[in-house]
Amino acid sequence: xxxxxxxxxxxxxxxxNSGEFIPRHIGPDADDAAKMLAAIGQPSLDALIDKVxxxxxARARPMDLPAPVTEAAALxxxxxxxxxxxxxxxxxxxxxYGTLTPxxxxxxxxxxxxxxxxxxxxxxxISQGRMEALINFQTMVCDLxxxxxxxxxxxxxxxxxxxxxxxxxxxxxxxxxRIVLTGDVHPQxxxxxxxxxxxxxxxxxxxxxxxxxxxxxAGDFFAALIQYPxxxxxxxxxxxxxxxxxxxxxxxxxxxxxxxxxxxxxPGEWGADIVVGNSQRFxxxxxxxxxxxxxxxxxxxxxxxxxxxxxxxxVDAHGKPAYRLALQTREQHIRxxxxxxxxxxxQVLPAVIASMYAVYHxxxxxxxxxxxxxxxxxxxSRGLAQLGFGQRHHGTAxxxxxxxxxxxxxxxxxxARSRGVNLRQAWKEYICISLDETSTRADVELIWSIFxxxxxxxxxxxAMDEGPTSLIPESLQRSSRYLAHxxxxxxxxxxxxxxxxxxxxxxxxxxxxxxxxxxxCTMKLNATSEMIPITWPGFADVHPFAPADQLQGYxxxxxxxxxxxxxxxxxxxxxxxxxAGSQGEYAGLLAIKAFHDSKGQSHRNICLIPSxxxxxxxxxxxxxxxxVVVTKCDDNGNVDLxxxxxxxxxHSAHLAxxxxxxxxxxxxxxxxxxxxxxxxxxxxxxxxxxxANMNALVGLAAPGEFGGDVSHLNLHKxxxxxxxxxxxxxxxxxxxxxxxxxxxxxxxxxxxxxxGAVSAAPLGNAAVLxxxxxxxxxxxEPGLKLATETAILNANYISARLQxxxxxxYAGEHxxxxxxxxxxxxxxxxxxxxxxxxxxKRLIDYGFHAPTLSFPVPNTLMVEPTESESLYExxxxxxxxxxxxxxxxxxxAGALPRDDNPLKNAPHTAQALLAADWTHxxxxxxxxxxxxxxxHTKYWSPVGRVDNVYGDRNLFCSxxxxxxxxx
Numbered sequence: 014x015x016x017x018x019x020x021x022x023x024x025x026x027x028x029x030n031s032g033e034f035i036p037r038h039i040g041p042d043a044d045d046a047a048k049m050l051a052a053i054g055q056p057s058l059d060a061l062i063d064k065v066x067x068x069x070x071a072r073a074r075p076m077d078l079p080a081p082v083t084e085a086a087a088l089x090x091x092x093x094x095x096x097x098x099x100x101x102x103x104x105x106x107x108x109x110y111g112t113l114t115p116x117x118x119x120x121x122x123x124x125x126x127x128x129x130x131x132x133x134x135x136x137x138x139i140s141q142g143r144m145e146a147l148i149n150f151q152t153m154v155c156d157l158x159x160x161x162x163x164x165x166x167x168x169x170x171x172x173x174x175x176x177x178x179x180x181x182x183x184x185x186x187x188x189x190x191r192i193v194l195t196g197d198v199h200p201q202x203x204x205x206x207x208x209x210x211x212x213x214x215x216x217x218x219x220x221x222x223x224x225x226x227x228x229x230x231a232g233d234f235f236a237a238l239i240q241y242p243x244x245x246x247x248x249x250x251x252x253x254x255x256x257x258x259x260x261x262x263x264x265x266x267x268x269x270x271x272x273x274x275x276x277x278x279x280p281g282e283w284g285a286d287i288v289v290g291n292s293q294r295f296x297x298x299x300x301x302x303x304x305x306x307x308x309x310x311x312x313x314x315x316x317x318x319x320x321x322x323x324x325x326x327x328v329d330a331h332g333k334p335a336y337r338l339a340l341q342t343r344e345q346h347i348r349x350x351x352x353x354x355x356x357x358x359x360q361v362l363p364a365v366i367a368s369m370y371a372v373y374h375x376x377x378x379x380x381x382x383x384x385x386x387x388x389x390x391x392x393x394s395r396g397l398a399q400l401g402f403g404q405r406h407h408g409t410a411x412x413x414x415x416x417x418x419x420x421x422x423x424x425x426x427x428x429a430r431s432r433g434v435n436l437r438q439a440w441k442e443y444i445c446i447s448l449d450e451t452s453t454r455a456d457v458e459l460i461w462s463i464f465x466x467x468x469x470x471x472x473x474x475x476a477m478d479e480g481p482t483s484l485i486p487e488s489l490q491r492s493s494r495y496l497a498h499x500x501x502x503x504x505x506x507x508x509x510x511x512x513x514x515x516x517x518x519x520x521x522x523x524x525x526x527x528x529x530x531x532x533x534c535t536m537k538l539n540a541t542s543e544m545i546p547i548t549w550p551g552f553a554d555v556h557p558f559a560p561a562d563q564l565q566g567y568x569x570x571x572x573x574x575x576x577x578x579x580x581x582x583x584x585x586x587x588x589x590x591x592x593a594g595s596q597g598e599y600a601g602l603l604a605i606k607a608f609h610d611s612k613g614q615s616h617r618n619i620c621l622i623p624s625x626x627x628x629x630x631x632x633x634x635x636x637x638x639x640x641v642v643v644t645k646c647d648d649n650g651n652v653d654l655x656x657x658x659x660x661x662x663x664h665s666a667h668l669a670x671x672x673x674x675x676x677x678x679x680x681x682x683x684x685x686x687x688x689x690x691x692x693x694x695x696x697x698x699x700x701x702x703x704x705a706n707m708n709a710l711v712g713l714a715a716p717g718e719f720g721g722d723v724s725h726l727n728l729h730k731x732x733x734x735x736x737x738x739x740x741x742x743x744x745x746x747x748x749x750x751x752x753x754x755x756x757x758x759x760x761x762x763x764x765x766x767x768x769g770a771v772s773a774a775p776l777g778n779a780a781v782l783x784x785x786x787x788x789x790x791x792x793x794e795p796g797l798k799l800a801t802e803t804a805i806l807n808a809n810y811i812s813a814r815l816q817x818x819x820x821x822x823y824a825g826e827h828x829x830x831x832x833x834x835x836x837x838x839x840x841x842x843x844x845x846x847x848x849x850x851x852x853x854k855r856l857i858d859y860g861f862h863a864p865t866l867s868f869p870v871p872n873t874l875m876v877e878p879t880e881s882e883s884l885y886e887x888x889x890x891x892x893x894x895x896x897x898x899x900x901x902x903x904x905x906a907g908a909l910p911r912d913d914n915p916l917k918n919a920p921h922t923a924q925a926l927l928a929a930d931w932t933h934x935x936x937x938x939x940x941x942x943x944x945x946x947x948x949h950t951k952y953w954s955p956v957g958r959v960d961n962v963y964g965d966r967n968l969f970c971s972x973x974x975x976x977x978x979x980x
Contacts, residue, residue, distance in 0.1 A: 037084075038538055038792065038881070039803050045884035046803075049810040053829075061809065062713065062802055064827040067684045070719040076580040076712060081793030084542040090790065091570075091783060095551030098566035101430065102456065103556040105437045106413050106447025107244060108170055108199045108773070109302070110294040111554075113450055117507045118296055118369045121514045122362075124548065126735075129362055130524035130539055132531060133739035134324075136853065136863055137337035137959040138920050139952075142517030143365060143738040144336035147324045149500055150292075150306070150368035152971040156495040157274040158288040159281025160310035162970055164321035166292075166364035166740065167307035168356065168592050171205035171773035173289035174198075174238060174268055176320045176354055177309060178206055180287060181236035181264035182215065183353060184315050189233040189263070190214060196221035197243035198268060200761045201558075201773045206238070208757075208769035212606060212638035230257045236264040241280060242273055245406050245445055246413025250489060255284040271295060271308075272450075273411040275376070275383040278489050287311045294449060296370035297363045298548070301567055302557030302774020303592055304741030304781060306364035316340070316968070320354035322739065327964025330918070330957035331925060337959045339968055355632035358593035358729070358744075362737030373510050376496040382450050386412045387483035389448050389457055395480055396461050396472035406443055410484040413447040415439065429463045435559055436463075498972040520955040522862050524735075527952075528886050530811075532833040532865040532875025533627070533678060535708045535730035539784070542791070543733055546783040557774040558762060567779060570786055577789045578732075578745060581797065582707075582724060583715025586753035589745045590770070592777035594705065597725025597744025598633040600771045604723060604748055604755035605670050605699045606637050607768050611755075617669040617697070621660050623652045625678040625869045627705060639669055650679030650823035652689060661696045668698035670723075675716065676706050676831035678869045679823040680808070690720025699723065704747070707731040708879065709805060709832035712798025722749050732785035741778050743785070803880035804832040807887060811876055814891045818898040822873060833877035835870060836894075842872060845904040846911040849874055852897055857920035859893035859943065860952040889946070896943050915940055920954035 041049060046058060055061040082090070103111060114123065122128045134140030134147075147165040154163035167173040178192055192210065194203055196219050203219060210217045218234070220226045230237070237258050242248045255265040267280040269290045280288045293305035311319055317340060325339025371379065390412050397403065397416065406415035418425055419442050426444065429436045437445040446460060454474050461471045496502070504513045522529070529536035546552060551566060561568070575587045591597040602620075609617040620639040622630050624646050631641045644660055645653040652673060661668060671693045676682045683689075690700045702721035708731045710716070716724045728734045729742035736742075748756060758766015762775040776782065792800065812821045812834040819836040841847040849872045853863030865875040878887055900916060903909045913933055915921075921940040931937055942948055 038540060038796065039800060040881050040883035040886065041803060041806070046806060049806055049884065053809050053813045058802055058806060061806060061829070065682060065805055065809070065825060065829045065831060066713050067682055069684065069687050070714040072713060072715055073718065076794045076797065078577055078580055078789065078794045078797070081791055081796050084791060087787050087790040088542060088545065091546050091787060092549070094566045094569050095546065095549050096566065097569060098551045098555050099563035100550055100554045101433050101435045101559065101563060102459070103299070103435045103559065104446045104448065104460070105435050105556050105558055106445060107437060107558060108201070108291055108293070109299045109556050109558070110447065110449035111451035112294045112296055112298065114296045114298065114366070115370065115373050117510050117514070118366055118373065119548070121511060122366055122369055124544065125518070126525040126539070127518040127521070127523050128365060129544070129735040129737050131521055131738040132529055132534065132536060132736050132862065134338060136857070137335065138854065138954045138956055139522040139857055139862060141336055141955045142520035143361065144324045145517055146365040146368050147361065148326070148336060148970070148972055149372060150364045151324060152498060153368055153371045153496065154271070154308045154310050155971055157271050157279060158269065158310045159279030159493070160285070160288050161313045162316050162319070163308055163310035164319055165324050166359040166361060167289070167309055167321050168358070168360060168596065169303060169305060169773040170199065170268060170289060170291040170307045171202040171770070172596070173307040173309050174202045174266065175206050175209040176356065177266045177287040177289050178209065178215070178236060178238070179213070179353060180311065180315060180318055180320065181266060184318055185235050185264050186262035187233070187235040189235045191216040191218055191232070191234040193229045193234045193237040194219045195226065195239055195243070197245050197247060198238055198240040199244045201770065202268060204759070204761050204770045205773060208603075208771055209636070212603065212636070214638070230254065230261070234261060234263050236266055238266040238268060240268045241277070242270060242411050242413065245415035245439060245443070246410040246447070247407035247415070248277065248409040248411060248485060248489060250486070252283040259284065270411070272379065272383050272386070274491070275379045275495070276387060276411065276483070276485055276491055278491050279493070282493065287315070292364065292367035295367035297366050298553035298780065299556050300553050300780025301555045301564070302776055303778035304360050304363050306360040306367050318353065320356050322359050323970055325964050326969045327960050329959050331922070333956060335956040335959045337961060337964050339964055339970060355595040355599060355629045355636055357595050357629050358742035359740040361739035362741060365738065369514065371496060372501055372504050372513065375501050375505055378505070379496070384482070386448050386450065386452065387485060388478070389452050390414065391481060391484050392474060392477040393446065393448065393457050393460060394484060395477040396457070397464055399472045400461060400464050400469065402464055408484070409486055412449065413445055415443050415445045417442060418444045425463065430560070432459065432463060434459065434463060435556065500972055522952060527860050527862070528878065528882050528890055529862040530864045530876045530878050530890060531862070532680065532835070532877045533705050534736070534865065535727070535877060535879055536736065537708070537733065537879035538881035539733055539735035540788070543784040543787040546787065547780050552780055552783060557776070557779070561763070567776060570782055571776060574782060574786050574789070578726065578747065581711050581715070582726070582747045583717030584724065584747035585717070585750040586756055587745050587747045588756040589743065589782060590757050590759065590772050590775060590777045591725065591744040591746055592772045593740070593742045594725055594727045594744035595629050595633065596771050596777070597746045598629055598703070599636055600746040600757050600768070601701055601723040601725050601748070602633055602637040602639065602670070603757070603768050603771070604746065604752045605701065606639070607755040608699070608752055609669060614697070617667055619664040619667045620669055621657065621664070621671040623673060625650060626672060626674055627678065627703060630672045630703060634672065650677055650681055651683045651685070652677070654685055654689060654692070657689065658692060661692055661698070665696040668693070668696045670699045670701050672701040672703060674703040674705055676709050680830045680833040680835055680875065681823050681825050682831050684826065687719050694720070705730065706832065709801060711801045712794065713801050717747065717749060722752060723747065728785045733788040734781050734784045741781055743778050743781060800880045804878070807878040807880060807882060808832050808834050808876070810887060811878055811891060815894055818895055822870060833875055836864070836874045836876060838874060839872045841901055845901060847901050847904060847916055848872060851916040851919065854958055855897050855900070855916045855919040856893060857952070857954050858915070858940065859896070860947065860950065861890060861893055892944060900943070910934055915943070920957065922955065922957050923953045925957060
């Protein structure tokens with residue numbers, strides 16, 4: 014029997030008694046909360062919140078949200094919404110295809126919390142499994158594209174192409190500001206490139222004929238982008254064109270299709286400099302546009318400018334091979350205002366799925382799938398010709414035919430829809446038909462029936478199969494090997510694949526094992542009930558460019574989620590299109606810039622950013638053509654208002670905006686934030702409030718109410734979309750009323766806007782939006798508010814308990830923190846040579862992922878426990894930290910050597926502990942079981958401490974044998 018939704022309530026006790034949905038999502042119960050409050054020295058949760066959150070920013074009224082419901086009720090309601098999407102048979106193509114996710118991968122990766130709750134592999138030792146999967150992904154991309162190096166995924170194909178544009182611009186000798194695009198590039202890719210190019214004063218020239226292309230190549234340009242196969246399916250030999258591009262000291266960028274490359278000559282073999290594309294058809298459902306793992310591969314000399322993450326091979330302390338993120342100095346969080354890209358969220362979980370798809374099928378299996386698609390395409394083509402539709406845009410194809418249907422185009426498209434089929438209309442008089450892995454003989458016959466005149470006899474599949482087996486020109490057929498490494502040629506039975514997946518996940522620490530107390534990363538519960546809907550056919554099997562009347566379920570989901578998020582943030586309008594926090598930042602700054610431009614104030618180009626800000630902030634500002642000026646923070650970690658005032662006055666005529674994070678990156682609610690907003694507004698600037706720390710605000714304060722003009726949200730943090738090992742994410746951009754017209758549009762989807770598309774699909778990573786919808790629907794206003802209050806409670810409990818051992822660096826005026834605290838370890842460098850990194854690695858021996866290391870203050874640990882963690886888990890972490898402090902004390906006292914102790918040698922592998930010789934001045938038991946409870950649940954690090962310097966000096970980013978296990 015379902016319980017009636019409870020009325021909004023304020024206290025923990027009454028909320029707990031209102032239904033069982035709240036305790037399942039929030040760790041501490043009422044008794045636990047009372048114990049924690051006693052340790053903090055506060056009589057009640059309300060009293061604590063009053064001390065932490067400034068009264069000046071408190072919400073004027075509660076959020077207007079539907080009353081919370083149970084998990085079952087929320088799922089039933091969402092299923093009704095999903096049913097409003099019409100799932101037609103899609104032959105639309107345009108970069109999105111039907112695919113068959115192998116069940117062993119669906120159940121054991123996509124639906125497995127061991128994979129989807131993991132964090133970005135910044136702590137290499139506890140990330141070896143997912144990094145091996147990413148190495149497989151990089152190897153797969155390198156092999157299929159014929160390029161020497163590839164990154165570990167990008168957000169989508171259009172974003173990858175835009176990043177390729179800027180990579181080319183800073184890498185080639187040409188001084189031109191023009192990029193040339195063939196008109197047969199996917200339309201969404203052209204649109205995103207145009208959006209990206211405009212603020213950088215780059216010219217995008219789209220050519221639509223052979224004559225225009227030859228004229229463009231005769232002129233000046235810094236790069237040219239080719240789609241291979243083209244969006245319409247056309248396959249051409251571009252070798253001579255690439256030579257002409259290089260003669261201009263420009264870069265040849267190729268957007269391609271991995272499945273096609275199993276049969277086509279790879280771009281790397283005919284001179285491409287940068288290759289981009291999407292791995293969606295390697296096992297990841299269309300999902301109305303995402304998440305899917307795009308990729309970028311490039312020439313070796315570009316690797317230090319390559320955007321995105323790169324997994325490399327290094328060695329551990331015992332000389333054994335070990336994976337790590339390589340060349341991190343390229344990344345925006347380190348380069349900050351010198352960054353050339355703001356990409357921080359990759360698409361790791363979809364990249365893992367794509368790599369597992371390649372491992373499972375192997376080179377022969379992928380080739381069979383591709384050959385089948387190509388053969389059906391040839392059969393379909395011959396049958397259509399027999400029916401009178403032999404006039405094609407091109408004579409070559411892999412999976413896509415483009416028919417010149419002239420005046421019959423609209424009628425044929427309508428007839429197809431009436432029979433449950435979507436065909437793509439192109440250039441008004443053409444129809445494109447794309448086949449894929451899911452296509453069958455029956456589908457081919459269905460398409461013929463749509464094009465046949467009433468009563469006409471349909472062709473025979475057997476008869477049409479008597480010609481060539483594909484429409485790929487013989488001169489462009491692939492002859493080189495790919496995926497020759499044993500990992501792609503071993504795990505082809507389900508038993509073998511299941512065990513391989515398990516062997517990798519066993520190496521990692523994710524939220525299914527223990528708390529991940531990362532500051533500003535909000536590693537909270539990703540409830541199973543929230544995850545269930547993402548694989549429902551009504552959400553998963555929908556093409557992003559299906560007609561709008563087939564996407565009514567997504568339209569309703571979008572509208573409801575936007576309204577609820579407006580309630581949470583106090584803003585007037587929101588776009589869900591940005592498919593990462595970095596994209597949300599970028600879209601928000603584009604809105605500010607476009608607003609100033611619309612007022613005739615294009616000269617406003619100064620962006621003030623405090624020194625404590627996230628690294629994506631200055632990177633995003635540079636990408637929209639703004640000049641970054643860094644302002645100071647005071648000794649308490651707050652924005653130095655006097656310094657900010659001086660900069661506002663100095664740059665008043667040119668001030669575009671100020672970017673702040675609230676609560677601050679130092680884990681403190683700054684009391685003068687309203688004055689800060691008023692100051693910036695008085696100089697004509699706008700205020701960007703980074704939403705990374707919204708987990709400390711929802712239900713208590715709203716940026717749109719206390720003076721913010723723009724925020725992005727991280728749905729993969731505050732609103733429960735899992736991190737997936739470093740992606741997917743969603744980064745909605747939220748704005749006040751006068752900036753609503755400048756939210757991103759999407760002309761490719763028929764949604765015109767004053768600002769262009771920032772992501773390939775209109776709803777970005779649409780398939781994971783049901784996760785946040787479920788979270789809000791189950792929690793309601795009282796649950797979301799309590800979640801925020803509990804996150805603050807948990808952080809203050811850790812801070813209070815650890816204060817005698819590791820002082821909290823920054824606190825508010827009453828001595829409390831927000832939702833995270835920075836533990837100060839700086840004194841140990843001088844007292845005993847211990848660094849924060851040593852503590853981070855020793856925590857692995859205790860079974861914990863380390864807190865955020867040395868950010869925003871070097872040699873500190875930033876801890877965010879979130880509301881999801883129970884008192885038991887918080888105490889387990891605290892006990893580990895206190896025990897480590899005891900080990901530090903032993904070093905300080907001389908009982909342990911400074912250079913040979915459990916911290917310096919951590920993490921300890923089972924292999925090292927079982928070695929015949931043990932030469933350390935502490936026992937094996939102290940190394941392995943520093944606390945008695947670890948004897949019951951012990952995580953063993955698969956490798957010792959990884960040598961970062963060795964990995965960068967000896968860069969290797971593809972598959973190598975690891976301890977006898979090929980992979």
